Amino acid sequence: MTIPDFVSKKSKGEKISMITCYDSTFAKLIDQTTIDAILVGDSANMVMHGEKTTLSISVDMMAAHIKAVSKSLTKKLLIGDMPFMSYRKSLDSNMAAVEMLMKAGSHALKLEGAEGNIQLIKHVIQSGVPVMGHLGLTPQSVFTLGGFKVQGREAKAQDKILQDALALQEAGCFSIVLECVPSSLAKKIAEELHVPVIGIGAGQAVDGQVLVLQDMLGLNQNFKPSFLRHYLNGAELVQNALNHFHKDVIEGNFPAEKESYS
Numbered sequence: 203m204t205i206p207d208f209v210s211k212k213s214k215g216e217k218i219s220m221i222t223c224y225d226s227t228f229a230k231l232i233d234q235t236t237i238d239a240i241l242v243g244d245s246a247n248m249v250m251h252g253e254k255t256t257l258s259i260s261v262d263m264m265a266a267h268i269k270a271v272s273k274s275l276t277k278k279l280l281i282g283d284m285p286f287m288s289y290r291k292s293l294d295s296n297m298a299a300v301e302m303l304m305k306a307g308s309h310a311l312k313l314e315g316a317e318g319n320i321q322l323i324k325h326v327i328q329s330g331v332p333v334m335g336h337l338g339l340t341p342q343s344v345f346t347l348g349g350f351k352v353q354g355r356e357a358k359a360q361d362k363i364l365q366d367a368l369a370l371q372e373a374g375c376f377s378i379v380l381e382c383v384p385s386s387l388a389k390k391i392a393e394e395l396h397v398p399v400i401g402i403g404a405g406q407a408v409d410g411q412v413l414v415l416q417d418m419l420g421l422n423q424n425f426k427p428s429f430l431r432h433y434l435n436g437a438e439l440v441q442n443a444l445n446h447f448h449k450d451v452i453e454g455n456f457p458a459e460k461e462s463y464s
């Protein structure tokens with residue numbers, strides 16, 4: 203999947219599936235599926251490093267996750283997140299982060315918000331790097347937003363998100379992620395934009411959907427927002443396997459003869 207393939211899906215009326223991934227084991231599995239694109243999200247900070255927000259993940263850490271995923275992919279489009287503050291400093295520093303994440307193996311980069319980012323987005327795109335926008339619930343602004351909450355409930359906020367989406371498209375973004383907004387707003391934005399709008403908690407009427415891998419696999423038992431569907435009871439399956447291993451060990455049933463060297 204290339205960026206032009208990804209973008210053309212919208213005009214062909216084909217929905218896009220995107221999933222997060224942070225490590226080589228899962229990347230190899232996803233590579234052999236029908237999923238369209240992989241996002242190495244800064245949600246890695248919460249999912250893989252146990253933090254409460256995405257804020258403390260560094261460019262170095264993101265590059266390490268991107269490298270691990272990239273090495274294990276043969277055909278999927280890989281989009282990497284620019285972490286908190288990595289695109290809000292000097293042009294030199296911002297571009298050093300872009301260079302590092304692209305050299306780690308990203309095919310495109312995602313960054314949050316429109317205001318204050320438009321000039322940089324244009325510069326990054328002019329440098330040959332495709333950019334994906336991210337609006338609605340932008341987790342890097344969690345403290346300004348007052349928590350991980352649905353955005354765009356009031357008319358003024360809805361208009362701001364729509365104007366931001368148009369500005370990101372105008373700046374050259376090839377796609378936009380819309381996180382946790384009312385379905386009616388997501389529908390309107392997807393209809394107004396010619397680039398694909400990928401939703402998470404944004405309802406049906408968008409051009410594609412993204413979920414956090416560990417969440418949709420049901421590995422995170424304490425996280426079940428209403429937009430999330432568990433496609434696997436992952437936590438129970440993993441715990442059952444571990445309990446089975448423990449039982450086999452204490453009962454002397456593992457290893458068997460064929461699992462031992464002669």
Ligand code: KIV
Pocket residue numbers: 222241242243244245246283336379381402412414
């Ligand atoms: O970091 C992430 O996983 C994301 C998705 C939730 C879109 O940005």
